[in-house]
Amino acid sequence: MQESTETFRVYESAHRDGGVTFASVPADPTSDDPGAYELTAVALDGHAAAGVDALEPGNVVSASLSWQTEPPTVTALEVVRETRFWFAREVTGLFEAATETWATAKRRGEGVNSRVTRNTDGEENGALYAFAEQPGGRDLFAEFRSGERPLDPLLARVDAGDRDGGPRDVFVLDPVDERCVVVYVALNRDGMLASTVRDTYDVE
Known part of the structure; x- marks a missing residue:
């Protein structure tokens, strides 16, 4: 899988200053099962999409991730809810x-x-x-x-x-x-x- 598109909630990275982590938003967002919210650390730079640096913790985004690097970079980004x-x-x-x-x-x-x-x-x-x-x-x-x-x-x-x-x-x-x-x-x-x-x- 070279690229994937999904809806995510944005969180601060727990391990890298200035970094963000994407948490997948499941089909049923009322689920209390932490396993339904897969966490993905996003690269600090090298994104094809604009606006990654401006993301705020809590934003809900539709994002495409390129898995050609580790951690992945963002190739397309849209904020769908400004929390x-x-x-x-x-x-x-x-x-x-x-x-x-x-x-x-x-x-x-x-x-x-x-x-x-x-x-x-x-x-x-x-x-x-x-x-x-x-x-x-x-x-x-x-x-x-x-x-x-x-x-x-x-x-x-x-x-x-x-x-x-x-x-x-x-x-x-x-x-x-x-x-x-x-x-x-x-x-x-x-x-x-x-x-x-x-x-x-x-x-x-």
Whole structure:
């Protein structure tokens, strides 16, 4: 196989500064099976397609990969959904909705809890998830960042109720005082919610 075309989610490379990793998006993006999201490290340079350097973590792309080199290069590229992932470690002053969601998960003895958030007009503006720390020393935050633990099942559930939504921001926060990882999907990346979270926390 010299070349293949597929739909991918873009992640930061866990091993190379400035590099990106493509995670294949399965036919059923609600699947929680990590094996359904094959990770492919993409070459740092030498791409025939323009725009690879400008890709942001979280983008969904249709891309053609040339396997004549290892790692492969990108020969054709189209961004099909402008989602942006943001990450922050050692977060302090976690917002109230997140602490309440996590407290409910602890009280129920559940590994994850979720809720829909709304703006002051009562309109839905986000989907919030709080995940318990994982057993065995697993770093769930790092797994989300690298794509080892895909974020697509969470986003697919949000998309199912908002198919015509525009670009989103997705925030993954690792708080200091709560033993959890928070994933917050802001439905409108240009809206007040996304702007507030970006300004409040040192995301990157």
